[in-house]
Amino acid sequence: MQTSILRQRVQKGYSLGDRIKLLRAYENSPLSACAICAIEGIARSTWQTWLTKKAKYLATTRNKKLSSLGGQGRPVHMTFGTDLLAYMRKVRGDSHNLTTSHMITWLKTHxxxxxxxYLGNKTNDDRAYKCLLAMCQRFAHRMVLPSEYRVSRS
Structure with missing residues (x-):
């Protein structure tokens, strides 16, 4: 059986607390960055990233057991989602069928x-309308509405 000459690197996760402890220890230590990396078993590129984000790590008020500073998610595309959802619930509460056309009419009005x-970023009008229909459909499904709230295509 053959074995690798180089040992395989195992990916390790570090909590915010671990990073802060190591950064503070580095501040008060006469050791170089390379020595800290070797002693702690941290990849040099990882250490460099921590040093560039040092101010953020030290200033954070997040739970120290978390592994990130937050804010990595996809940016919010529809900032008016709660208003649209309220409209959808109102329409369904009045026992009316809710379609994507209703949602688009609400968007045109409000x-x-x-x-x-949104439509200006699309290549042509047909493509823009299809994208808008699909976005409304995804929005309704993403809101995890019960089956009576499901949106039908119009």
Whole structure:
């Protein structure tokens, strides 16, 4: 059986608390960055990233057991989602069918600037309308609405 000459690197996760402890120890230590990396078994690139984010790590108020500073998620595309959801619930509460056309009409009435910028980013009008329909459909499904709230295509 053959074995690798180089040992395989195992990926290790570090909590915010671990990073802060190591950064503070580095501040008060006469050791170089390379020595700290060798002693602690940290990849040099990882250490460099921590040093660039040092101020953020030391200033954070997040739980120290977490592994990130937060904010990595996808940016919010529809900032008016709660208003649209309230409209959807109102329509369904009145025992009416809710379609994507209703949602688009609401967008035209209440969010014309957003709708214009969204449609303006598309290559042509047909593509823009299909994307808008699909976005409304995904929004309804993402809100995990019961089956009576499901949106049908119009």
């Amino acid at each position: 969010q014309p600037e957003w709708l214009e910028s």
